[in-house]
Amino acid sequence: MHRTIQVNIYPGDEGWYVAEAVHLSVVSQGKSIDETIRNLREALELHLDGEDLQELGLYRDAPVLITMEMEPLHA
Numbered sequence: 001m002h003r004t005i006q007v008n009i010y011p012g013d014e015g016w017y018v019a020e021a022v023h024l025s026v027v028s029q030g031k032s033i034d035e036t037i038r039n040l041r042e043a044l045e046l047h048l049d050g051e052d053l054q055e056l057g058l059y060r061d062a063p064v065l066i067t068m069e070m071e072p073l074h075a
Contacts, residue, residue: 003057017030
């Protein structure tokens with residue numbers, strides 16, 4: 001089984017972005033989208049370190065699928 005790690009990124013408070021894994025207990029944040037994704041990858045690595053990935057349905061370096069909620073564009 002090769003399960004994708006699904007993540008939602010959405011605007012948080014005071015200009016921060018929040019990244020939240022859908023099926024794992026991992027949440028991270030950053031001031032930019034790039035920083036948020038970097039922080040999320042680090043948080044995922046730490047969270048999964050020492051875990052039985054096969055038991056979780058994951059392979060090493062499982063793909064991460066990100067869905068982003070953006071603030072509306074102002075006309």
